[in-house]
Amino acid sequence: MIQAMFMVILTVGIFLVMGRVYRRLPNPVLVPVLTSTVLVVAILLVFNIPYETYMTGGQWIDSFLGPAVVALAYPMYRQRQVLKAHMMPVIFGVLAGLCTALGSGLLFARMFGVDRASILSMVPKSLTTPVAIPVSSEIGGIPSMTIVFTMVAGFTGIIFGPLLVKSFRIKSSLGRGIAFGSASHALGTSKAFEYGERTASMSSVSMSLTAIFGSVLGPLFVWLFHI
Amino acid sequence: MKLVRIIVQIAVLFIISFIGEEIQSLFNLPIPGSIIGLILLFCGLSFNLFPEKWVEDGAKFILAYLPMFFIPATAGVIQYPSLLSFSGAVLVVVVIISSLATMAAAGRVSEFFQRHDKEGER
Numbered sequence: 585m586i587q588a589m590f591m592v593i594l595t596v597g598i599f600l601v602m603g604r605v606y607r608r609l610p611n612p613v614l615v616p617v618l619t620s621t622v623l624v625v626a627i628l629l630v631f632n633i634p635y636e637t638y639m640t641g642g643q644w645i646d647s648f649l650g651p652a653v654v655a656l657a658y659p660m661y662r663q664r665q666v667l668k669a670h671m672m673p674v675i676f677g678v679l680a681g682l683c684t685a686l687g688s689g690l691l692f693a694r695m696f697g698v699d700r701a702s703i704l705s706m707v708p709k710s711l712t713t714p715v716a717i718p719v720s721s722e723i724g725g726i727p728s729m730t731i732v733f734t735m736v737a738g739f740t741g742i743i744f745g746p747l748l749v750k751s752f753r754i755k756s757s758l759g760r761g762i763a764f765g766s767a768s769h770a771l772g773t774s775k776a777f778e779y780g781e782r783t784a785s786m787s788s789v790s791m792s793l794t795a796i797f798g799s800v801l802g803p804l805f806v807w808l809f810h811i
Numbered sequence: 812m813k814l815v816r817i818i819v820q821i822a823v824l825f826i827i828s829f830i831g832e833e834i835q836s837l838f839n840l841p842i843p844g845s846i847i848g849l850i851l852l853f854c855g856l857s858f859n860l861f862p863e864k865w866v867e868d869g870a871k872f873i874l875a876y877l878p879m880f881f882i883p884a885t886a887g888v889i890q891y892p893s894l895l896s897f898s899g900a901v902l903v904v905v906v907i908i909s910s911l912a913t914m915a916a917a918g919r920v921s922e923f924f925q926r927h928d929k930e931g932e933r
Contacts, residue, residue: 763915766917
């Protein structure tokens with residue numbers, strides 16, 4: 585019990601400190617979730633603490649993921665006007681993104697001879713992390729690998745996104761927002777803010793829809809292609 | 812007072828998530844229970860069955876700290892040291908290429924449909 589409490593306090597404490605560091609130095613490499621995870625892993629390794637021991641407290645924090653996903657309904661509800669006004673481009677853009685994410689992931693993974701467990705873990709990579717975790721375990725992936733992949737997908741949007749939308753001549757705030765939100769979920773949405781409020785809200789709506797559609801299409805895709 | 816409201820509202824979100832999980836196991840659905848909860852809450856808000864004020868503060872609070880909640884799960888990579896090897900690098904490259912393709916497809920397709928949109932604003 586005391587051990588579990590300690591793990592919770594350690595995690596929350598590290599996250600709050602890293603949040604302050606990020607506010608001082610707002611560099612994408614210093615996003616709190618990344619630096620905090622690296623620190624937690626370093627502490628576990630240095631003090632030789634098994635992951636199972638850490639998870640006695642970690643699972644308490646984990647249990648907030650469910651309600652956090654439910655909470656996503658609130659910003660989505662707030663943006664219902666945006667969604668209503670651009671129903672067709674949003675829905676088809678998100679679906680195109682999702683199919684490309686699933687299809688190209690499988691194609692390139694096969695090309696490079698990636699093993700089955702990693703391919704499965706890659707399926708939910710374009711979904712927001714709290715949704716990607718349960719989808720990954722549902723289809724037989726390894727959730728912590730999935731999280732690494734979703735982070736990579738997110739950082740791809742932050743780092744290469746601006747160049748990509750420019751070279752593919754995606755010029756409207758709608759197109760850009762949907763591009764960022766579909767491929768790079770919350771991290772992409774944070775980048776979309778730099779293009780303005782409208783791009784950011786399109787990105788946020790796309791992120792939520794990608795999560796909802798993806799949680800249905802992901803398992804269906806795995807079943808259809810016998811991965 | 813606000814703190815009490817936040818705690819109560821987070822408890823409400825827990826209950827909705829729990830209901831979603833029950834529905835999932837009852838009908839044996841492949842969709843995560845929390846997503847069913849999200850859809851339930853969205854419908855409740857949209858059809859005015861559930862006032863916005865009942866979840867507003869709790870939702871804002873929990874979403875502000877969202878990244879913190881996946882630290883423990885992410886730290887699970889510690890069990891897979893192979894991710895730091897050459898094969899791990901290959902996986903990262905695959906994810907990057909696939910994500911770029913995803914962005915391009917989502918952006919182009921949405922702009923294609925936008926042109927057929929009456930508003931077509933920039």
